[in-house]
Amino acid sequence: MPHRLTPRALRFGALVRERIYEAADYGRTMTDGTDAAEAGWFSDVDPGDVEAAGDAIVEGRAERPREWPRLAVESGYVASEAEYYDRLHEAAIYAARREVREREGADDQQLIHAVRAMDDSARVANELAERVAEWAGSRIEDADTGIEYARELAERDDDDPLVSLARRVRDLDDERASLRAHVERATPDVAPNLSALAGPVLAARLIALAGGLESLAKKPAGTVQVLGAEEALFAHLRGRAPSPKHGVIFTHEAVNGTPPANRGSAARALAGKLAIAARVDHYSGERKPELDEQLARRIERIRARDSE
Amino acid sequence: MTLPSGVERQRFSDREALATQGEPTYGEGTTDGWRRWDPHRSKLGAMLEREMETGLSGGETVLYLGAAAGTTVSHVADFAGPTYAVEFAARPVRDLLDVAESRENLVPLLKDARAPETYAHVVEPVDAIVQDVATRGQADVALTNRRFLREGGRLLLAIKARSEDVTRDPNDVFEDALSTLEDGYEILATERLEPFHDDHLGIVATPK
Numbered sequence: 001m002p003h004r005l006t007p008r009a010l011r012f013g014a015l016v017r018e019r020i021y022e023a024a025d026y027g028r029t030m031t032d033g034t035d036a037a038e039a040g041w042f043s044d045v046d047p048g049d050v051e052a053a054g055d056a057i058v059e060g061r062a063e064r065p066r067e068w069p070r071l072a073v074e075s076g077y078v079a080s081e082a083e084y085y086d087r088l089h090e091a092a093i094y095a096a097r098r099e100v101r102e103r104e105g106a107d108d109q110q111l112i113h114a115v116r117a118m119d120d121s122a123r124v125a126n127e128l129a130e131r132v133a134e135w136a137g138s139r140i141e142d143a144d145t146g147i148e149y150a151r152e153l154a155e156r157d158d159d160d161p162l163v164s165l166a167r168r169v170r171d172l173d174d175e176r177a178s179l180r181a182h183v184e185r186a187t188p189d190v191a192p193n194l195s196a197l198a199g200p201v202l203a204a205r206l207i208a209l210a211g212g213l214e215s216l217a218k219k220p221a222g223t224v225q226v227l228g229a230e231e232a233l234f235a236h237l238r239g240r241a242p243s244p245k246h247g248v249i250f251t252h253e254a255v256n257g258t259p260p261a262n263r264g265s266a267a268r269a270l271a272g273k274l275a276i277a278a279r280v281d282h283y284s285g286e287r288k289p290e291l292d293e294q295l296a297r298r299i300e301r302i303r304a305r306d307s308e
Numbered sequence: 309m310t311l312p313s314g315v316e317r318q319r320f321s322d323r324e325a326l327a328t329q330g331e332p333t334y335g336e337g338t339t340d341g342w343r344r345w346d347p348h349r350s351k352l353g354a355m356l357e358r359e360m361e362t363g364l365s366g367g368e369t370v371l372y373l374g375a376a377a378g379t380t381v382s383h384v385a386d387f388a389g390p391t392y393a394v395e396f397a398a399r400p401v402r403d404l405l406d407v408a409e410s411r412e413n414l415v416p417l418l419k420d421a422r423a424p425e426t427y428a429h430v431v432e433p434v435d436a437i438v439q440d441v442a443t444r445g446q447a448d449v450a451l452t453n454r455r456f457l458r459e460g461g462r463l464l465l466a467i468k469a470r471s472e473d474v475t476r477d478p479n480d481v482f483e484d485a486l487s488t489l490e491d492g493y494e495i496l497a498t499e500r501l502e503p504f505h506d507d508h509l510g511i512v513a514t515p516k
Contacts, residue, residue: 060429062428067432067433089408092416093405095418103398286399287397290442
């Protein structure tokens with residue numbers, strides 16, 4: 001390989017290339033004076049600096065393609081087109097590998113921690129809000145309840161321990177909101193299809209309940225249907241209760257938006273599609289938009305039974 | 309129909325099949341250094357199997373949109389020149405990278421095919437675009453990537469009806485896609501890809 005890390009001295013090449021152009025309406029100008037929208041990935045990179053080349057491939061932009069191999073030779077970035085392709089090959093693989101690692105770093109185990117932390121924050125915030133409400137009721141005439149009231153109290157300019165506790169509630173509730181935003185961002189990377197079908201938060205909860213995307217992908221649809229309803233399921237298995245119709249998937253609009261008589265069917269149909277989505281996500285990772293429509297059609301048909 | 313040079317029919321254990329020469333990558337059958345190209349696993353393979361006139365002769369510069377794990381693109385890189393493989397999902401790119409490692413002319417790009425301005429600073433003008441993306445608006449993807457095609461170049465496109473709308477008749481979906489394509493392309497040939505791929509239309513076009 002002619003192009004392992006080369007000395008910094010090669011920066012000379014970049015200086016030679018310096019040209020002065022008026023910055024066009026794209027605003028940004030490369031340091032070598034080339035209009036950003038006209039520049040190739042190599043325009044601002046030291047030959048041999050694979051990391052910078054990778055950054056340029058990931059972040060660069062251009063409106064149209066140009067004869068980059070020829071331009072790279074003309075600019076002195078490489079000596080020949082063969083060398084150009086060698087460098088591009090190396091930099092593109094480096095960039096893609098790094099990005100894949102970053103995106104997959106949002107892995108299912110990290111997501112499980114995040115969604116559990118989100119639920120813990122919500123639970124503790126509610127618990128403390130109840131304490132605040134009770135305490136406030138003993139001292140304040142028009143005391144209210146809930147997290148909203150704790151937020152109101154937290155605004156008071158007061159050293160009172162009650163106000164301080166209310167501030168903890170507010171902070172915990174903010175933490176819950178920011179964890180939720182994180183889960184909403186991260187889930188589509190971990191499980192694009194499941195996230196699209198279930199919504200990011202429910203998708204993350206299902207992955208957490210199963211213990212990971214792989215174990216969710218290996219569960220039959222009937223198990224997915226009752227994940228989160230273990231207590232009811234075991235009561236049923238001991239013969240003390242009817243079989244549960246749904247677990248956490250009850251939070252999905254396809255289930256709770258369907259009239260009670262048809263909810264069992266809706267839950268079964270949803271669980272079936274979610275199980276397929278989890279398998280596609282685990283084994284292929286490609287987005288299959290047709291799953292969304294198949295689900296929408298199934299639910300539509302189930303709901304239409306009422307009007308018959 | 310003429311196969312691109314570098315693609316040949318070879319005798320495999322059970323029967324004759326399309327094949328290219330290169331490093332085996334996904335457990336495909338091999339004979340004598342030739343790797344079997346299964347039309348059931350590849351839209352472009354199916355287009356060749358259906359004897360569509362692709363205009364490929366071998367050695368072209370290719371932009372491949374929707375490279376996925378690199379099954380088809382590995383064969384393309386075997387017979388083509390510089391091959392730019394665009395795929396947006398991180399998971400399959402992990403496999404695509406293994407394919408690219410053993411092929412000097414294959415450039416993997418983790419990019420969204422709907423946003424060509426994010427890779428036009430890397431991809432040079434090409435002789436052929438091969439497109440197999442499973443997203444809605446497949447014809448729009450072909451139109452927005454038209455800027456990469458040299459004059460007289462070829463667009464080889466597989467339209468998947470179910471990606472556009474599962475509820476509509478595939479024929480209506482194809483008709484819509486073709487009429488959108490005609491905004492920027494002249495259609496040279498179309499062919500359904502059954503029995504290899506259900507509800508897929510193979511299209512060969514050239515920029516207007």
